[in-house]
Amino acid sequence: MDIVFLRQLQLEAVIGVYDWERKIRQPLRMDLEIATDVRRAAASDRIQDALDYHAVARCITEYVAGSEFQLVETLAEGCADLILREFSASWLRLSLHKPGALENASSVGVVIERGSRNQ
DSSP: OEEEEEEEEEEEEEEOSSGGGGGSOEEEEEEEEEEEOOHHHHHHOOGGGSOOHHHHHHHHHHHHHTOEESOHHHHHHHHHHHHHHHTOOSEEEEEEEEETSSTTSSEEEEEEEEEOSOO
8 A cells, every 4th residue: 555645734724612713713734644556656657647635635725724613523534534535545544733722732633544554
């Protein structure tokens, strides 16, 4: 299994459980690892044969920008489902970071894996 990855994708969303959080957009960061087979793209050197990470980033950025969830868990699950559906991925690992959520931590968040690595 090969993996296409995106590191520290910068996003903004209305996210949080407190009233003040529901009135602002907050920065988020996402790391993605998506299972794919790169052999066809490597042989052809054509983007049409590759998992287009630019398209993945655009899709996720638009989804997150339009979301208004309370929990990072809910947002992460929605993003994972979107990637699995839209890009026919068999497996992914997604880390969603909410920087500055705690005064004494650089970030909080969640890491989820969905799908099967053995396809």
